[in-house]
Amino acid sequence: METATQKNPTVVTIPVSVHETEKVRGAEVLIKGLIANGVDTIFGLPGGAVLHIYDELWRYREQVTHYLVRHEQGAVHAAEGYARATGKVGVALVTSGPGATNAVTGIATAYMDSIPLVVITGQVPSGMIGTDAFQEVDTFGITLPVVKHSYLVRNVHELEDIVNEAFYLAKEGKPGPVVIDIPKDVTAQLTEYRGPQNATLVFEAERPKPSVKSVELAVEKILAARRPVFYVGGGVVSADAADELARVVEILDVPVTPTLMGLGGFPTAHPQCLGMLGMHGTYAANLAVAESDLLVAVGVRFDDRVTGKLNTFAPNAEVIHIDIDASNIGKLRKPQIPVVADAKEALAALADRFAQESLGKDRLADWWEQINEWRSEVPLSCEYSETEIKPQQLIETLHKVTDGDAVVVTDVGQHQMWAAQFYPCKRSRQFLTSGGLGTMGFGLPAAMGAQLACPDTTVVAVVGDGGFQMTNQEIITAVQYNIPLKVVIMNNGYLGMVRQWQEMFYDRAYSEVDLSVSPDFVKLAEAYGAKGLRATTPEELEDVLRQGLEYDGVAIIDVVVSKEENVFPIVPAGGESRNMILK
Amino acid sequence: MRHTISIIVANEAGELSRIVGLFSARGYNIETISVGKTLDPRWSKATIVTSGDDTTIEQIVKQCSRLARVKEVKAVTTLPHIEREMALIDVSVTRGDERQEVMSLVNIFRAKVVDISHDKMILEMSGTQDKVETFIDMLKPLAINEVTRSGTVAITRLSALEGSEYALQRAA
Numbered sequence: 157m158e159t160a161t162q163k164n165p166t167v168v169t170i171p172v173s174v175h176e177t178e179k180v181r182g183a184e185v186l187i188k189g190l191i192a193n194g195v196d197t198i199f200g201l202p203g204g205a206v207l208h209i210y211d212e213l214w215r216y217r218e219q220v221t222h223y224l225v226r227h228e229q230g231a232v233h234a235a236e237g238y239a240r241a242t243g244k245v246g247v248a249l250v251t252s253g254p255g256a257t258n259a260v261t262g263i264a265t266a267y268m269d270s271i272p273l274v275v276i277t278g279q280v281p282s283g284m285i286g287t288d289a290f291q292e293v294d295t296f297g298i299t300l301p302v303v304k305h306s307y308l309v310r311n312v313h314e315l316e317d318i319v320n321e322a323f324y325l326a327k328e329g330k331p332g333p334v335v336i337d338i339p340k341d342v343t344a345q346l347t348e349y350r351g352p353q354n355a356t357l358v359f360e361a362e363r364p365k366p367s368v369k370s371v372e373l374a375v376e377k378i379l380a381a382r383r384p385v386f387y388v389g390g391g392v393v394s395a396d397a398a399d400e401l402a403r404v405v406e407i408l409d410v411p412v413t414p415t416l417m418g419l420g421g422f423p424t425a426h427p428q429c430l431g432m433l434g435m436h437g438t439y440a441a442n443l444a445v446a447e448s449d450l451l452v453a454v455g456v457r458f459d460d461r462v463t464g465k466l467n468t469f470a471p472n473a474e475v476i477h478i479d480i481d482a483s484n485i486g487k488l489r490k491p492q493i494p495v496v497a498d499a500k501e502a503l504a505a506l507a508d509r510f511a512q513e514s515l516g517k518d519r520l521a522d523w524w525e526q527i528n529e530w531r532s533e534v535p536l537s538c539e540y541s542e543t544e545i546k547p548q549q550l551i552e553t554l555h556k557v558t559d560g561d562a563v564v565v566t567d568v569g570q571h572q573m574w575a576a577q578f579y580p581c582k583r584s585r586q587f588l589t590s591g592g593l594g595t596m597g598f599g600l601p602a603a604m605g606a607q608l609a610c611p612d613t614t615v616v617a618v619v620g621d622g623g624f625q626m627t628n629q630e631i632i633t634a635v636q637y638n639i640p641l642k643v644v645i646m647n648n649g650y651l652g653m654v655r656q657w658q659e660m661f662y663d664r665a666y667s668e669v670d671l672s673v674s675p676d677f678v679k680l681a682e683a684y685g686a687k688g689l690r691a692t693t694p695e696e697l698e699d700v701l702r703q704g705l706e707y708d709g710v711a712i713i714d715v716v717v718s719k720e721e722n723v724f725p726i727v728p729a730g731g732e733s734r735n736m737i738l739k
Numbered sequence: 740m741r742h743t744i745s746i747i748v749a750n751e752a753g754e755l756s757r758i759v760g761l762f763s764a765r766g767y768n769i770e771t772i773s774v775g776k777t778l779d780p781r782w783s784k785a786t787i788v789t790s791g792d793d794t795t796i797e798q799i800v801k802q803c804s805r806l807a808r809v810k811e812v813k814a815v816t817t818l819p820h821i822e823r824e825m826a827l828i829d830v831s832v833t834r835g836d837e838r839q840e841v842m843s844l845v846n847i848f849r850a851k852v853v854d855i856s857h858d859k860m861i862l863e864m865s866g867t868q869d870k871v872e873t874f875i876d877m878l879k880p881l882a883i884n885e886v887t888r889s890g891t892v893a894i895t896r897l898s899a900l901e902g903s904e905y906a907l908q909r910a911a
């Protein structure tokens with residue numbers, strides 16, 4: 157049992173150089189601090205407590221572009237989309253009180269998926285804190301359980317260091333959201349801005365390397381395994397470790413299964429990729445894990461949507477768990493070999509070691525034979541219909557018309573799972589989704605942020621008719637700033653995923669899932685000044701998708717699909733993952 | 740299993756609530772908590788008594804270590820260590836023999852009388868949690884009016900020096 161930890165101080169103090177600087181107000185320190193940390197894009201919505209900050213933003217508008225969202229949840233999701241698509245820190249700015257509470261869902265979404273964000277919230281003036289002042293909430297307290305770190309700035313002289321540290325913390329180690337709550341008076345007070353050259357604190361992020369011993373132990377186990385599987389997750393994506401992963405698994409010729417968050421971390425079309433595992437994972441992936449004798453878990457957290465019933469998950473496997481976050485290791489499954497390290501460093505170390513071994517070509521021939529049998533036994537597939545568009549067909553056609561190159565941003569529900577199953581990813585950061593929190597409303601604003609981050613790539617939000625209506629107000633933001641976002645609504649007239657569970661596990665009692673009364677999404681798009689299109693038949697699907705995707709501007713494509721299609725395979729919640737319902 | 744965890748955390752507003760919040764969010768129990776400055780006033784040491792199996796304690800240590808302003812976390816109960824708790828106890832002593840009885844308990848337990856009036860005494864008792872509890876228990880036949888307990892504080896023994904706060908501060 158690991159029962160003591162001690163950290164190397166991450167902060168290096170450098171003496172302050174004696175120099176004369178002009179005093180500036182807190183708001184300007186903040187903006188200069190953002191710029192010094194490489195920020196040129198922020199998402200937000202103003203209010204009383206952040207007026208000084210917005211005043212400075214106006215002065216610095218050539219250097220920092222602010223995108224005015226229509227709801228603060230949209231600002232944080234957009235910042236997340238930006239961060240997920242690039243690995244850079246996303247930034248959102250909101251006012252006190254309701255501005256901050258509206259941002260909480262986004263902050264929690266980022267927290268669960270370890271996405272680097274800096275969220276700046278206004279606060280009532282210092283002297284009024286604790287008096288139930290107008291638009292006062294305890295933002296520090298409300299966000300406490302869903303932030304990596306947070307600050308309530310009490311002194312303007314600390315602000316510059318706080319901003320620098322916030323950016324460092326958001327990215328360092330396991331990334332996450334950092335909140336800076338700034339009372340209004342602090343943004344008006346004067347202080348010196350020292351700038352990066354004269355910084356008193358220097359933050360150096362380093363990627364923790366695996367210990368030599370843990371690598372040796374892992375190598376030994378991996379070479380001895382007869383039925384190994386690499387189970388890889390979001391940690392591979394956030395460490396940008398896809399190349400190192402490919403190197404290791406190609407040398408070893410082992411099967412790989414990504415989690416929902418790991419999609420893209422290993423190319424889906426790679427012959428060694430078994431597809432996603434878990435609740436809606438492939439037959440081959442779930443069986444391979446169930447039968448494995450060694451799981452090499454990289455940047456994953458044994459989430460219940462992956463494992464199903466925990467004590468029957470990979471019951472005969474030993475586990476090597478590589479994670480940058482020691483608290484993830486042993487939290488749910490005790491590994492035989494824990495490796496606390498950055499995924500990129502650990503995989504590189506493994507690859508270097510295996511490169512020295514001479515591995516027999518058909519080392520794992522029996523294992524592959526078994527796996528290939530499962531693959532052909534139950535491949536991912538769906539039967540198309542003459543009259544209705546099948547949701548899987550929608551994703552397959554989308555894959556076709558985008559040449560498999562689009563960044564796909566999903567919302568949460570059935571469409572999310574079909575997108576995960578039927579849009580093979582080629583690269584990291586190509587599939588952006590709210591995995592941990594499962595936040596409906598994430599898709600559209602996150603896609604907007606991703607599109608800004610990747611102006612030369614087609615970015616498609618794939619959303620349900622339910623989740624679309626949770627944040628569709630951001631269409632106007634995309635229109636206003638000419639962000640050529642494409643939104644595909646998989647319109648099944650239901651809160652589909654909930655309906656599926658009611659059908660399968662509650663005797664078809666469709667309690668409060670009917671969305672047949674919805675706005676006309678084409679007219680809605682037009683009302684926003686976007687292009688609206690609709691596909692209702694299989695014949696027109698491809699053509700309508702092409703028209704929408706080729707449109708130079710925001711396009712909302714309403715695709716009416718069969719209403720009661722279910723996502724398969726499915727492992728019922730808490731079930732044993734080898735017991736998949738296949739249709 | 741009962742465990743005592745010691746955490747060195749920045750002596751800044753809100754940092755303690757982050758630790759307490761983590762305990763409640765993850766369903767860990769806090770039996771006692773006590774906090775005070777370390778030698779270096781920029782850091783505080785919190786001593787938390789909690790309970791859980793080995794996996795839970797390991798998780799608590801790791802989860803607390805993740806916090807940005809936490810410098811060191813130790814499950815001191817896994818190391819040679821010393822623990823103390825203090826209690827202040829207000830008892831009624833209306834008859835002369837009651838006062839006698841209290842005094843003899845005070846002597847046996849090496850407690851102290853810190854305040855006295857015609858019909859009451861305030862006693863100070865420090866020792867292991869067990870000893871404090873036994874003392875209170877022994878006083879129960881008398882009328883105890885109020886008990887204030889400090890919660891446990893702990894320190895690792897010099898024989899467990901490596902990595903201790905003492906060693907850290909000497910090295911610094």
Ligand SMILES: Cc1ncc(C[n+]2csc(CCOP(=O)(O)OP(=O)(O)O)c2C)c(N)n1
Pocket residue numbers: 567568569570571572594595596597619620621622623624646648650651652653654
């Ligand atoms: C904010 C939020 N509220 C509720 C849920 C629960 N939930 C999960 S999936 C789902 C249905 C989503 O329906 P829709 O957006 O139409 O997508 P579909 O499943 O039909 O593809 C619901 C309500 C959620 N994940 N997020």
